[in-house]
Amino acid sequence: MSLPETIVAPLARALAAKGYENLTEVQSAVLTDDAQGQDLLVSAQTGSGKTVAFGMAIAPTLLEGEELFSSQGAPLALIIAPTRELALQVQRELDWLYAETGAKTASCVGGMDMRTERRALERGAQIVVGTPGRLRDHITKGVLDTSALRAVVLDEADEMLDLGFREDLEFILDAAPAERRTLLFSATVPRQIANLAKTFQKDALRIAATNASSQHADIDYKLxxxxAAERENAIINTLLFFDSANTIVFASTREGVKHLSARLHNRGFDVVTLSGELSQAERTNALQSMRDGRARICVATDVAARGIDLPNLDLVIHADMPTNPDTLLHRSGRTGRAGRKGTCVLIVPMHRRNAVQRVLKMAKLDVSYMAAPTSTDIEARYRESILNDASLSQAPSEEEAAFVAELMALHTPEAIAAAYLRQQIAARPSPEELSENMAPDKPGPSNPREKARFETGVWFRVSVGRKHRAEPRWLLPMICKAGGVTKTAIGSIRIFDAESHFEVATPKADVFAAAIAQNGSGERGVTISVIEGDSPPSNKRTFPKSPRRPEGPIERYDPMAARPERADRAARYAPDNRRPDSDDARPERAARIETKRPDTDRARPAKVNPKDKGKPKWKDKVQPAAPGEPRPKKEKVFKKKDHKPKRKPQL
Structure with a gap:
């Protein structure tokens, strides 16, 4: 199929040289007659060729019927992207697309030297690509002249609004001429994008390149x-099983990126990181390492990997599941781009299963369940790749023939093949051990934290107890790892002072016993052994029961009878033997008290109310009123004060 004739001739030749035979849906939509010269509001999924689409859409406006640009004055087109990596990627795409037109491109992105960007703008560039913040800085300083702009393109407009660039976008669009074309490209069109289009576009043509049902049709989703404890092991086995040329592993935080990349690097993987804390030079080197094959795995955050396009990216792994369906679609859109097939694997802990199901339902994605690759699956994949190695079907060259003959003379073909097999196996990372399949159709408890109930089980003993600070939260993982079973196979755990007992389901008891007999407990100084006989006693503390009350009447307790030695002391304090306290019994005491009593005829002093303490007394100035007369008032005496004028200070 040939390219449409509506494409500008220099761009058509560049597309043909690049190998384009068919255009994507969004690329064909912007070339229709209705879209010529109009403002466009385009929604298309990531990886659908939007950069080439708006490059072809603005070409007639920039060239005005010519095949070459006539001068290199003020910029004619301005492309705005949310991130530095996406802006530089757009510049590379437009470089080869406009190569035959003689167009010069310049980039203005944060983190780069502003003096280099200023010199590039002063030399002249028809197309400028940049991020909102840096473009605003150049416009404010008068370095970027926007007076001759004919087209402004906002790529990933929804992401720019999410990152808080609305004020910068409004400033840039206000600085551009009113007679211009404005093209908005976005994966989704929320209300904010619609309001922005109404404000800065004129009768924009709405183009929806894809619908929800066909979204990400080239991506195979695996759940x-x-x-939760085996998340990193599952990621490692997934990488080994698919063995993709390039892979992106998404984590939610920068700390998660650093931790996961360090774990993968220690396991022998060629890993680079991509997060917001890296400098622009470090991020550029990381992406270049992925493009030239020095690294095969990139561990990144959401914002850092937004819009990037890596060659041969066939696998995307979600190490941390997002809570937003739009974020999930943007992450997964790094693969399955421009007609290529891709795989997206979602690593989900069991306790996050329901939340992930809600996100997938909102994203309207069809997901198939997949068991985590085990060591057996990966070893089978290793054998298959070794047998299908293309180098085995190539005949030896003349230079190699002599040495091959010498090898065949010294060693048998079986020995040479065995040496080759050992070399290939040693060069590949070894897989991690995982638990049994956790697929939803496998029978098990509905609540993953609920332990299975056993009718019969085999009891084992582990040589740690309360004095070793043993707790079920670290005993259970150690037991499962030592016996090669999951926690659903472990029943009751009873902790004693010097040891602990635990129950293993009868179907798993033989496997557990064989594993600990071969490998031990896996911890230094800790032993695990089977308990012979009946089940061990409970670890609950018991107290002796109080004796039962004898039958019959209860006799009253007599303390004197119980302690005869106190009988004499009790007799001394009997009521009849006490010392009399009354005055009749002691006349001399009554006479002594009578002499000290005051005269009852003498007037006693008036009592003073405690509340009146501290109040002034006016008895000497105001006489009390007679009965029936009003109380006389106290005369107030006013003293005349001498008001002397203040003396002015002498200057």
């Missing part, structure tokens, strides 16, 4: 349910 892997695993225990």
């Amino acid at each position: 892997v349910l695993i225990p």
Whole structure:
């Protein structure tokens, strides 16, 4: 199929040289007659060729019927992207697309040297690509002249609004001429994008390149349910199983990116990181390492990997599931781009299963369940790749023939093949051990934290107890790892002072016993052994029961009878033997008290109310009123004060 004739001739030749035979849906939509010269509001999924689409859409406006640009004065087109990586990627795409037109492009992105960007703008560039903040800085300083702009393109407009660039976008669009074309490209069109289009576009043509049902049709989604403690092991096995040329592993935080990349690097993977804390030079080197094959795995955050396009990116792994369906679609859109097939694997802990199901339902994605790759699956994949190695079908060259003959003379073909096999296996990372399949159709308890109930089980003993600060939260993982079973196979755990007992389901008891006999407990100084006989006693503390009350009447307790030695002391304090206290019994005491009593005829002093303490007394100035007469008032005496004028200070 040939390219449409509506494409400008220099761009058509560049597309043909690049190998374009068919255009994507969004690329064909912007070339229709209705879209010629109009403002466009385009929604298309990531990886649908939007950069080439708006490059072809603005070409007639920039060239005005010519095939070459006539001068290199003020910029004619301004492309705004949310991130530095996306802006530089757009510049690379437009460089080869406009190569035959003689167009010069310049980038203005944060983190780069502003003096270099200023010199590029002063030399002249028809197309300028940049991020909102840096473009605003150049416009404010008078370095970027926007008076001759004919087209302004906002790529990933929804992401720019989410990142808080609305004020910068409004400033840039206000600085551009009123007679211009404004093209908005976005994966989704929320209310904010619609309001922005109404404000800065004129009768924009709405183009929806894809619908929700066909979104990400080239991506195969796989859901892997695993225990939370085995998340990193599942990621490693997934990387080994698919063995993709390039892979992106998404984490939610910068700390998660650093931790996961360090773990993968220690396991022998070629890993680079991409997060907001890296400098622009470090991020550029990381992406270049992925493009030239020095690294095969990139661990990134959401914003840092927004819009980037890596060659041969066939696998996307969600190490941390997002809570937003739009974020999930943007992450997954790094693969399955421009007609290529891709795989997206979602590593989900069991306790996050319901939340992930809600996100997938909102994103309207069809997901198939997949068991986490085990060591057996990965070893089978290793054998398959070794047998299908293309180098085995190539005949030896003349230079290699002599040495091959020498090898065949010294060693048998079986020995040479065995040496080759050992070399290939040693060069590949070894897989991690995982628990049994956690697929939803496998029978098990509905609540993953609920332990299975056993009718019969085998009891084992572990040599740690209360004095070793043993707790079920670290005993259970150690037991499962030592016996090669999951926590659903472990029943009751009873902790004693010097040891602990735990129950293993009868179907798993033989496997557990064989594993600990071969490998031990896996911890230094800790032993695990089977308990012979009946089940061990409970670890609950018991107290002796109080004796039962004898039958019959209860006799009253007599303390004197119980302690005869106190009988004499009790007799001394009997009521008849006490010392009399009354005055009749002691006449001399009554006479002594009578002499000290005051005269009852003498007037006693008036009592003073405690509340009246501290109040002034006016008895000497105001006489009390007679009965029936009003109380006389106290005369107030006013003293005349001498008001002397203040003396002015002498200057």
